[in-house]
Amino acid sequence: MSGTNSDSTVERAFAAALHDGGDLDTGASLLAADPSADAELALRGREFVRRAWERGWQPADVLRMVVRGEGLDAAHERLAARLIRTETERYENLPPRWSAQLAELPAQGPARTDRFSDATTALELYRLLARLPAIEPVGPVPGESITVPVAGEPRALAKIRALLAKAERTGYPPEAEALSAKAQELMARHSVDEALLASRTHAKDAPTACRIGVDAPYETAKAVLLDAVATANRCRAVWNSAFGFSTVVGFEPDLEVVEVLHTSLLVQATAAMTRAEAEQRAGGRKRTKTFRQSFLAAYAHRIGDRLAAVAEQVTGSVGEALPVLAARDVAVTGRAEEMFPATVTTRVRGVTDGAGWAEGTEAAQRARLDG
Structure with a gap:
């Protein structure tokens, strides 16, 4: 001093x-x-x-x-x-x-x-x-040696962003339904292509991590949605409820897809939930909190099933990629366990509204998974 x-x-x-x-x-x-x-x-x-x-x-x-x-x-x-x-x-x-x-x-x-x-x-x-405690770092701090990212992004990711922007604007479910299958395939193939490219060029690629905010209300259901998106995209998500974020571990191309897709699905889920809730209120129902919690929980569950099905279909059709993807899965799991050696499973509570569950499942079935 x-x-x-x-x-x-x-x-x-x-x-x-x-x-x-x-x-x-x-x-x-x-x-x-x-x-x-x-x-x-x-x-x-x-x-x-x-x-x-x-x-x-x-x-x-x-x-x-x-x-x-x-x-x-x-x-x-x-x-x-x-x-x-x-x-x-x-x-x-x-x-x-x-x-x-x-x-x-x-x-x-x-x-x-x-x-x-x-x-x-x-x-x-x-x-x-x-009073902020030390937490697991997910990258360097300013001043440390870093690799500056190359300007621009892969065409596939740019296309995904454009499709997602359109998905968030449309109010016509059949349009989203018609494009869903191809869009999901694009997402999964982007991951496979990046993995094969890294393998063929012997790139020194390793899992990294990013944080994605999980905000109240209904943060448990939102964390489950993020976990579903991460799992389907060969990543692992660990939720820290006290600090309001999940740490997603994976290879960089997959992390980018998870960020983009999760953001869009959350926007789509919120819009669909608002419409469904208005219809419920018009019918005389007023259990808003339980309806929303059940809606989002069902949405996350169904979205996870759809994403996993598409990922399995794409990877199954590219036999040469299976050993590479298996090795990356092992690397991601190992890195996640290294960063978070002690984790617990969280149950979604408050899922008691049958109408909310049904509406959430239907909305997830209509959602566009362009990312």
Whole structure:
């Protein structure tokens, strides 16, 4: 420490507010009374963000914890986003997927003019960041040696994205039904093609991982949906309910498909559930929560069956790929067990609405699986 007055003010504020049972009002009062401490306070915030990355957290993970934090609001989200942006600007190259996460950060909103409120927001956010535990990393942090991804993406994945965008816009189920079989085949063949290419070129390919948010409400059913998509695409998903995300382990081309497909299916499921629920309400039913939980659980179950059937059909027709795919399955399982040596199976609870289950199954049968 430099020993300046601003350093001293920040140290005293942190000592008062950041420990268990700390006094936020005292800490905020110290900071509010000393404008010269503002720069040091912002620098400390960026240090907290950097430490979170070194503990395995990524920008989207950090922001998700802020959103889920008890008593935190939009002001805390904006401050966290500003600290994340400022810290990442120091690095020329960022790890894969970070640019997309940064693009989704909330925009800068109106600043408060009350110094005490601003200081309180900062201390509440810093207290949360300081308490983030170490988690299993899913990639390098900024500053570490990384391989910069090649611009662009495979044509198959680009086509998948375009088809999914159309699927999310259409309100005509027969259209989705007509394209479903070919789209599912495209998804599975993309995985097979990438595996064969890596084998033939003797690429030093190894399983990696990414995190996908699983947000409330009905997060258990949503986690099951993600698990179904991951399993059908030769990946493994491990859900962390406390932190609101699943870690998906697999080879990079398969992870890309899982991300794209899961996002689209969740959009389609939500839209179908909203329509079905409106029909149920029109008929006089009001059990919204149980209906939605049962709907999403059935949707995930049926989607998993459909995806698995298509994957099996495609891989069975490409005999030369079977040894390669088997080896990749072993590698993915091994990496998942290495990252998560102790996991438990979670049951979907609250699936008690027969109408919700029936509607969810029917909606899953109509869904387009373009990814």
